[in-house]
Amino acid sequence: MKIRSDILRIYQSLHTWVGITTGMLLFIGFFAGALTMFKQPLDRWISPPASHGASAPVAMNPAQLDELVRAMLQQRPEARQEFTLHLTQQENIAAPLSWTGSESGHELDLSAQRWLGTLNEVGQFTARAETPSLLAELIDMLHRTAGIPGTLGDEYLGTYLMGIAGAMYFLALVSGVILLLPTLVKDFFALRPGKNRKRFWLDAHNIIGILSLPFHVLISITVVVFAFHDLFYGSLSRVVYGDTPMFTRPAVHTSETHNVANMLPVSALIEKLQQAAPDARLQEILFMGLEGPRPVARAALLSPEYLVQGPQAAYVLIQPYTGQVIDTSMLPGQGNVWSALTIPFFSLHFGSFGGDLMRWVYFVFGLSGAFLFYSGNLLWVEKRRKNQQAKQQSNQQANQPAVIQSRATRWMAAATVGVCLGAIAAVCFTMVAGKLMHAWVSHINHAYLAVYYSVFVAALSWGFWRGAARAAVDLLAVCSIAALAIPLTSLMAWLLPGSGVWMHLSLASLSVDLVGFVAALMFAWACWLTARRVRHGPKDSVWAA
Incomplete structure (x- = not known):
């Protein structure tokens, strides 16, 4: 397919500058997004065994669950506003009941205490408070905001910036495809290693981009929808619905109240929920x-074979006093036309279908997306040198000394290395700190933020101080050490049982250690390759020492 050269130049310029302006934000978003595919294993890995309750949720029969909830509602009136009944047993679920005494808000409360309730050995209700680890939630927040602090109205500032980046990202995808059309068939699977390292990086960039194109198009669109959904809903409400509420609820009398003594036993509610969704497993x-005036119970049901609206679960709403199932529109195949249109967007973005296999696929796609932005910035930096060389030759200055990289090129290279590798090292060290600091830090979630931003800022500063080439080698070595420290903490717990560090033996927790070990090997290999490039590459490259 032939496209005019002037049109290709326009799309090349669009692709380049859109990628440069958003690449580092999107790198952090994709890297953290890949990790969020395994939020539950991360939560299980970081949860200390000391917080595990004596009576596990799955060990309770229906009569015990009824007694537990009845006793909690009588003795803890603050929990009547909102509490969760957990019906699965994992390392991160410390007790069958949990509550905070207030409604869950939009923002994360890093200092909020959570109360845990269970029945002791003699059947008496007991409760204790803890500050829950929000490591997985903070990584998810990093995915949604790229770590940019501050709020704008009711939303995080970083969410809006990521929405803008998502829109520009879509333009980069379209322009990149148009650039590849003339040589798509010939160069589709061409990966040409050799002395021309720029050609190798370009081939890898193109192959990964084309193979994962549907995934990236989907993510770019849904990022924009998630970032600006309030604006979309507001505009749609005014234009389409006028004075009619977009989302209607049954009318209630505001003076009506309920007595918790009249609530149905939870065993009866569980039975009705299982009848409403017989193919799903009730989680909480x-x-x-x-x-x-409007009491409700929202049940989370695991249904990995279907597209669901949540990151992992489908939801059913039930009236806790009458047992009437209020809403099943978020169950697979039971919604209206609007649900049928919107649920796939949620599910395809979250990867909440197909079980663990699809989570691994999305994990790989997420990392490949991060590679696209990192390699795109490297290609831009190297192209500056080629353009300067061509300019010298056209001006008959071939005998001039080697190209001197511009300040903008050097700064872009340093920022790319510092931001991308700094984010990786910061997340890994934050995970390790969660275990090592747990025994002597009262607010572990604040410690997470302190460790993450300290490492990130240090890596970024190191990139500008040492220059891109030297800093890339140093920071890749740091990433390897940080990733290796993840399984080493578990090994330390095994070798030194009294160290205060713990190790869980479930497959989910051990998988976190295994992935950390593999990542450490990959970063060490990348460090060796980069060091060789720094020593033996072209002397006028920004990647030369």
């Missing part, structure tokens, strides 16, 4: 507003 039930 969130009870809200039990003494208010």
